[in-house]
Amino acid sequence: MDPAEQDALNxxxxxxWIKFLPQLQERVSILEAAAVAFSAGQLTDQKAANAAAxxxxxxxxTFGLTEGTALARELEIMYSREGGPDRSYAAHLAAIAGQLRxxxxxxx
Amino acid sequence: xxxxxxxxDDEEDIRDVAALSLETVAGWEVVVASSGAxxxxxxxxxxxxxxxxxxxxxxxxxxxxxxxxxxxxxxxxIPVLLLTAKVQAxxxxxxxxxxxxxxxxxxxxxxxxxxxxxAALGWK
Numbered sequence: 164m165d166p167a168e169q170d171a172l173n174x175x176x177x178x179x180w181i182k183f184l185p186q187l188q189e190r191v192s193i194l195e196a197a198a199v200a201f202s203a204g205q206l207t208d209q210k211a212a213n214a215a216a217x218x219x220x221x222x223x224x225t226f227g228l229t230e231g232t233a234l235a236r237e238l239e240i241m242y243s244r245e246g247g248p249d250r251s252y253a254a255h256l257a258a259i260a261g262q263l264r265x266x267x268x269x270x271x
Numbered sequence: 272x273x274x275x276x277x278x279x280d281d282e283e284d285i286r287d288v289a290a291l292s293l294e295t296v297a298g299w300e301v302v303v304a305s306s307g308a309x310x311x312x313x314x315x316x317x318x319x320x321x322x323x324x325x326x327x328x329x330x331x332x333x334x335x336x337x338x339x340x341x342x343x344x345x346x347x348x349i350p351v352l353l354l355t356a357k358v359q360a361x362x363x364x365x366x367x368x369x370x371x372x373x374x375x376x377x378x379x380x381x382x383x384x385x386x387x388x389x390a391a392l393g394w395k
Contacts, residue, residue, distance in 0.1 A: 164296055164382070172295045176381060179291065183284040217327065221356035222284050224378025232378050236356075 180226055180270060187222070190215040191263050194238060198257035206247060213242040219263065231266040234259050272395065275300040275317065276388070279310030279336060280325035280354065288381060289323065289354075297385035307331030311339055314346045321392055323375070326355040326366065334369055341370075350392055354379075 164172070197212035206212070216239035223231030238259055241248040248256060276299050280286040283305070290301040302317045304310035308331055314322065322340070326333035333353055340346045353366050356377040366374045373391035375384075388394070 168295070169382070172292070172381060175291050175295060176288065179284070179288055183287075186284070217356055218282055218284075221282065221377035222288075225285070225288050225381060229378070239356075 176226065183222075184267070187219065187267055188264075190219050191260065191267055194219075194260040194263060195257070197242070198253070198260045201248065201256055202253040209242055209247050213239060216242055223266070226270060228266055228270060231263055234262055234266070238263075273299060274320040274394065275302065277302045277304065277310065277313055277317070277319035277322045279304045279307065279313075279322060279328075279333075281305055281328040282325070285325070285354075285377065289379070289384060292379075292381035292384045293388075296382060297389075299385065307333070307336035307339070310336055311343070311346070314340060314349060315343070318345070319349060321350045321352060321372070321388060323352050323354050323388070324371075326353055326357065334366075337369060337371065352388060352391055 193211055193215040197206055197208070200206040216235050219235035220232050220239050223235060238256065241252060241256065276293055278286055278289050278301060280289070286303050286305065290303055293299045293301050302313050302319060304313045307328055310322070310324070324333045324336060331339070337351055340349065340351065350372045352373045352375055353369070353371050354375050354377060355362070355366060357363070363374060375387055379387070
């Protein structure tokens with residue numbers, strides 16, 4: 164692929180990022196809310212949190228955000244645990260969700 | 272050489288980026304489906320040279336879709352590559368045992384996806 168074609172692909176990816184940004188931000192919101200609920204002992208929709216983390220793990224790296232993929236994967240593993248994440252991880256869940264918010268906001 | 276690829280993935284963002292990648296980088300024709308059931312229908316309607324199949328989908332998941340593809344004489348011999356965000360070794364072994372041509376991982380590099388598919392299928 165010559166530089167012009169690569170540039171065209173990158174520009175198309177940038178347009179897709181803009182198109183999908185609202186739903187990516189919504190998934191981060193789901194993870195932030197799940198962390199708050201978990202901290203209060205009121206996590207009722209672990210499946211939604213797991214699905215949001217799974218999607219972000221799959222998609223963020225595709226847009227060059229490999230650290231986002233690693234963090235989302237960490238959350239996916241915790242939320243896929245039967246019975247929910249370990250109680251000692253409450254602060255960690257919130258911290259990772261916050262990091263994901265920053266990473267998503269960092270891509271222009 | 273141009274190929275037709277069927278992408279079956281319930282996640283619109285992944286589906287669109289994969290389609291963009293294969294069309295732009297390789298110049299392949301891409302047909303998309305957002306569910307296993309729709310993918311089965313598309314595979315019959317627009318017979319592809321290969322299928323890129325997501326593993327985790329609501330309703331009919333990837334392995335179930337694969338079994339249905341293999342049951343139908345029209346689609347039984349179409350090469351299938353699984354696409355998964357699961358990276359744990361036990362998952363990888365399970366997927367490899369399903370009898371697919373390759374297991375590809377999310378996130379993928381849009382610049383490299385067509386090359387990964389070509390390499391797995393022995394396409395020049």
